[in-house]
Amino acid sequence: MTYKVLDLTGGIAGGFCARNLAMLGMTVIKVEPSGGDRLRTLDGPASDLLFEALNCFKLGVSLDFADPSAQETVQGLLSQADVLVLDELAPLYADSLSAHERLREQFPHLVIVSVTPWGTRGDWAGRSAVNLTLSAAGGDTYSMGYPDREPLTLPYEQCYYQGGVAAVGACLASLYRREHRANADGDYIDIAVVDIFVTVHSENLVLAYTSYGGERPRYGHRRLVAYPYQILPCKDGYVSLVGLERRQWDGLVELMGNPEWAKDERFRSRRDMIEIYADELDAYVTEWLRQYTKAELFAMFRKAHLPFAPLQTVREVLSDEQLAFRKFWYEARGGGVKIPGLPFRTRATRRVFAPAPGLGQHNDLLATGDAGAWAAATAATTEAVVA
Amino acid sequence: MSDTSPANGAPMSDAPLSGLRVADLGWVVAGPITGHILADLGAEVIKVESVTRLDSARVGRPIPQAGEDFDLAAGDSGGAAERIPLFHTLNRGKLGLSLNLTMERGREVLKDLVRSSDVLIENFAPGVMERLGLSYGTLSAVNERLVMASLSAYGQRGPSRTFPAYGPAITALGGFDSLIGYSPEEITGVIGIAFSDCSVPFHAVSGILAALLEREETGLGQHVDLSQVEAMVGTLLNPLMQYAASGVEPEAPGNSDTRMCPHGIYHTADDRWLALAARDDRDWQRICDLLGGVDEALRGARRFDDRAAVDALVSGWAAATIADDATEQLAAVGVPASPVMGIGDQIAVGHFHERGDFASVTHPVTGEELVYGLPLKLDSALGQQLRPAPLLGQHTDFVLSEILGYSANQIAELHQEGALT
Numbered sequence: 086m087t088y089k090v091l092d093l094t095g096g097i098a099g100g101f102c103a104r105n106l107a108m109l110g111m112t113v114i115k116v117e118p119s120g121g122d123r124l125r126t127l128d129g130p131a132s133d134l135l136f137e138a139l140n141c142f143k144l145g146v147s148l149d150f151a152d153p154s155a156q157e158t159v160q161g162l163l164s165q166a167d168v169l170v171l172d173e174l175a176p177l178y179a180d181s182l183s184a185h186e187r188l189r190e191q192f193p194h195l196v197i198v199s200v201t202p203w204g205t206r207g208d209w210a211g212r213s214a215v216n217l218t219l220s221a222a223g224g225d226t227y228s229m230g231y232p233d234r235e236p237l238t239l240p241y242e243q244c245y246y247q248g249g250v251a252a253v254g255a256c257l258a259s260l261y262r263r264e265h266r267a268n269a270d271g272d273y274i275d276i277a278v279v280d281i282f283v284t285v286h287s288e289n290l291v292l293a294y295t296s297y298g299g300e301r302p303r304y305g306h307r308r309l310v311a312y313p314y315q316i317l318p319c320k321d322g323y324v325s326l327v328g329l330e331r332r333q334w335d336g337l338v339e340l341m342g343n344p345e346w347a348k349d350e351r352f353r354s355r356r357d358m359i360e361i362y363a364d365e366l367d368a369y370v371t372e373w374l375r376q377y378t379k380a381e382l383f384a385m386f387r388k389a390h391l392p393f394a395p396l397q398t399v400r401e402v403l404s405d406e407q408l409a410f411r412k413f414w415y416e417a418r419g420g421g422v423k424i425p426g427l428p429f430r431t432r433a434t435r436r437v438f439a440p441a442p443g444l445g446q447h448n449d450l451l452a453t454g455d456a457g458a459w460a461a462a463t464a465a466t467t468e469a470v471v472a
Numbered sequence: 473m474s475d476t477s478p479a480n481g482a483p484m485s486d487a488p489l490s491g492l493r494v495a496d497l498g499w500v501v502a503g504p505i506t507g508h509i510l511a512d513l514g515a516e517v518i519k520v521e522s523v524t525r526l527d528s529a530r531v532g533r534p535i536p537q538a539g540e541d542f543d544l545a546a547g548d549s550g551g552a553a554e555r556i557p558l559f560h561t562l563n564r565g566k567l568g569l570s571l572n573l574t575m576e577r578g579r580e581v582l583k584d585l586v587r588s589s590d591v592l593i594e595n596f597a598p599g600v601m602e603r604l605g606l607s608y609g610t611l612s613a614v615n616e617r618l619v620m621a622s623l624s625a626y627g628q629r630g631p632s633r634t635f636p637a638y639g640p641a642i643t644a645l646g647g648f649d650s651l652i653g654y655s656p657e658e659i660t661g662v663i664g665i666a667f668s669d670c671s672v673p674f675h676a677v678s679g680i681l682a683a684l685l686e687r688e689e690t691g692l693g694q695h696v697d698l699s700q701v702e703a704m705v706g707t708l709l710n711p712l713m714q715y716a717a718s719g720v721e722p723e724a725p726g727n728s729d730t731r732m733c734p735h736g737i738y739h740t741a742d743d744r745w746l747a748l749a750a751r752d753d754r755d756w757q758r759i760c761d762l763l764g765g766v767d768e769a770l771r772g773a774r775r776f777d778d779r780a781a782v783d784a785l786v787s788g789w790a791a792a793t794i795a796d797d798a799t800e801q802l803a804a805v806g807v808p809a810s811p812v813m814g815i816g817d818q819i820a821v822g823h824f825h826e827r828g829d830f831a832s833v834t835h836p837v838t839g840e841e842l843v844y845g846l847p848l849k850l851d852s853a854l855g856q857q858l859r860p861a862p863l864l865g866q867h868t869d870f871v872l873s874e875i876l877g878y879s880a881n882q883i884a885e886l887h888q889e890g891a892l893t
Binding site: 087101131133135137138139204207209212213215217219220221225226228229234237238239240241242243246247250251253254257258261264265272273274276277280281283284285287288289291292293294300301304308315318323324325391397400401403405406407410411423425427428429431432 | 670
């Protein structure tokens, strides 16, 4: 795709959004302060690799933002860009709504994608946040963990990643609008990471709550729908046993060898089984599961066409044969590091891996003028696509 | 592709996807959310469903009718199909077309719909569309500009494509569940939430729109084959890179974070939970100022030497504080904090209302009701009145006559044959 994206982000959500736009084939220039992106300056190889994973497929320029000419350079690039991606850690404009509004007036053609924790509008705009507090405010934490213990958060910056994914769709929708309107102008997109959870992740809760007080309480390793709906331990880890239909429970009972306990009259209603007898049933089922490894159980489940699955660890995910078959991974660092791709591949989705830029690696683009810079950047992207 | 106004609401001419027509064969959760996000952005989305195989989102605990106590049995049997909160939430803004796809005439109608649509969404198990004679190959022959999105657990190709999976199996296989628990010995996973069902639609929207933008250049549609397991893995960059760097399997961190202290969830005086974190020494100093009397041995970076003592201190303070008050005190000094919120808590927060995270719709059976608002805040899409979810087949005649151009006789015939059930 021929769109030109300027990435001014300093955090995960915005950076992930811009990276996914690059994976989709757009030309993305990441602008960093001359001292380097935050991830470059953190200690440790994990943050170096995270920088790689968040910035692959992009081109990179660095600017000294203490110098007033840096802002002029950015504005020059914006005059020719289609999309600007910003977040609360951006070296310019950050999450100030008034700054964004000025940008809109100055560059009416531009699609401005702002991805921030709380959004740029509303009482709590600009508040500090970390993944932990967004998961708490968003509602997912409320439903995770045991009822008699502290609730659990979504880990590993997950809220920011989900915000980034949402921002990609919003950006593409605005670009679609621009293509289909006469005299199309740009758009302002105010993605709040927390909104994604308050809205879509709440499932039916808003209406359930206002209709009959329904909340989504936490029950630890199970959900009170019908038995089985839980995660249980086996010989070398855990398996997820969720069967929404009676025949799936019957299939599991058959796999277990039709034990006597399963014939107990108390276990006729699957709702009673999960609401009243789940602890007792978990003990029976776990005793059987403990005899087998995850791989053995998964093979049995597949053979019996039961929708149960092992909890794969990160290491196991990396060697998953289905993911390999679908060519899901990009290989970075000479093949030593696998970076996940998009969960779909359109015709323009990048097939050939392009590493994250070194600090200021493409600064020479800036010498060619605003339009020249984008022309050269687009040529470099095209070259990388066919490499 | 469509210039036709939706039957029960005003067209949104400036909305980003105005003029886009979507045939939504999605059911249960992930497919329908994808459809409603497109509808939220102005697309004309036609939900195709059948009473012969009721969408399971039409089953469950119904919205009570006046004078009724509790009608769970009716809901569970599908007898209250027009009063189920899940269906109303996930299908707002769509037109309803009832179509029996197991009948040849039903499939013919669908092909006519495809002929005039830009997008088709389906989340059946791989192979179902082929068995119905509605594969991408067949449908793209009807309309070469069609973008068809298939959302399945593992994708349409590969050794695992036909294995059955609900959302919880997807988060398990995607490496997600193994990272959630109090410790590696107490894994709970994300089972309390339909996490993959709620996350995957945003990826699907991206895939559909990317394919539509590519169509601008090529004139051709394409099949967007989405793997839900891949959608889960794709957002695990942090643990994946941690493992690549160290070779050590990442574990469930609970509520802790090696880079931050304190970083936890604490019980409060009003029997709620408060999440707070110190990102750096400055945050910690501000927390210390609120707590008062913090020992010098825990000041500054020394706090990392005794995390348990820090947690005990913060726990003691939280236990004597109201969650909302603590949040405001911390927010006032720039420290990240939030109560752990259920839906009742969120509905009471002005910020979420200001942002339009809740919206009213008026449903033909249940009347005015509150659902969540637009997740994606594009200025070009804001300010619209959301339309309710359709009754089963509510717009069948409208779609056939006004959109597909069928005559009254043709429609009557299709009704008589049972193709519109």
